[in-house]
Amino acid sequence: MSTIETETGLNVSAPSRPSGAKAKTKAKAKTKTKAKATKTKPTRRSTPPPKAALALPLLKALAREVSRRIPVANLDDRDPDYIRASLPRAWLLSSLWFRGEVRGLGNIPESGPVLLVGNHSGGNLTPDTIVFTLAFSTYFGVERAFYQLAHNLVMSAPGLGFLRKFGTVAASSENAKRALDSGAVLLVYPGGDHEVHRPIWEANRIDFGGRKGFIRQALAHDVPIVPVVSIGGQETSLFLSRGSGLAKLLGLDRSLRLKVLPISLALPWGINVGDFLGHIPLPSKITIETLAPINLRQEFGDDPDVDEIYSHITRLMQETLDALAGERRFPVIG
Template identity: 35%
Template sequence: MKLNNSSTPEKGWSLDERDPQVIASLMPYWEWLYRHYFRVKTDGWHHIPSQGPMLLVGSHNGGLASPDTAMMMYDWFRRFGTQRLTYGLMHPNAWAVNPSLARLAEQTGAVRAHPKMAIAALEREASVLVYPGGAQDVFRPYHDRHKIELAGRKGFIKLALRQEVPIIPAISVGSHETLFVIGDCYEQAKQLNEWGIMPWIHNVDPQVFPIYLGLPWGLAFGPLPNIPLPIPIYTRICPPIVFERYGRKAANDHAYVNACYNLIVTKMQQELDQLVSDAKDNNPF
């Protein structure tokens, strides 16, 4: 499926760029990171249905590297194979900032974070992975590393209600310790940008402007790419969350959408709190 009129797919508007051969070629590298660098421990994969569309909702961690995302992708492919359709919604800024990396991400299943793409994927009976918290989540301060941050974004709730698909939370511990986010100075950076003192790179508003300690920069200012530290990562796929009502009427009910959103945040936080406890019991850090 291509949602543009050209014969050349562009910037995440195609479901057909996903390439199982490219995914298979990356598996050995992911496996090394999984087994030797991050020493991943995982559970809960029995909660994934054997077939049918679903919405996997994750919490982003660890800066732009977000290593838990790659490790969950590796787990998915090694358990279900490269042919089972799964797509991840990716922010449009990725194509503007790093086209080459965005192209590789497309080949592993990334598509533009737009309702049309998510709906098209679900109608193909595919699984769709979404991280609603976005930049605010992936660069949340270190002291909030064990806090679910979905940034108040409720589009994924409306999507699940309209398409009548279950939401399956995907959480992790450890990934947000692969760098140390001190704080965010976005408002100050935005003011400097408005004054013309500090233009945005590629004219893309980053939405956050973190200060963090990490490799390779030491002390970094702004959403710079990072090399994650080799911290153990624990991932968990949580039980599906099913709502009482579905359909367009439910998706258009503002109060009901808010209630569903609050339920998701509460459930995910409970699961994360338990995972933090389990991780400390297994390997204190």
């Protein structure tokens, strides 16, 4: 299975290669077409392939490996006892390194399914998620089911299997539905990889990239949306560019469904391209504010306009982020 990132911001699963007889037929057809193309354009053979093309088979192999490693979402993988035992570790990191401060958790309804919608910061390490997960788990208790949607690359990366115990599942509409149907609280970052790798000068900007799938999910399940706005995560490294052009040039968008190849200045690498191996985050103060719940049908009517809701939520979050930015005296220090 491979994943396709939809304009909704939620990844949906799709078969990566056809199976059985159909596959064989398709493969044959492809070979024939290739052969035909070679016959009609013999001059192409003599020109050396560009470097990007050389990297393509490697990337395709990597994509297959990634797809193979994406675990099938099982909500039972979440382990409250494991989370509880891990809280001191998260508390040490959150308190001593990020000086985390989470406000307004009382805005989250005490029971029932809730869709938490956050702005995403901090590159692949996403320190805001660590700070928020700790605060949520201590506030409501580890007994309250809490899931987070994450990019497929995160879910398939070696050594990150423990995230499933925290309730992290691969980002897909199916998994979101499953979590909300079970009555859990679900945290989504509609901006995903697009937002999390934004350059430092856009640090205080909400940028979901027009992805509105979260609104459709909330409407479909009739659950309230609670916006979660964080600041400081984007100061944990010097993010320079999303590297969208580079990702396209290398064909990552087609092979790994990666639309970005971020470039940053980060410890201990210096120039960090891709951030695949992570980095040592700067000890930036992270402040998170949880806003009042938005009951979509109550506030926008029985047949609400998704675009209107989208602009309302992003405007609300932007205003909160601006206020949080106003409180900050210095970058990193807070």
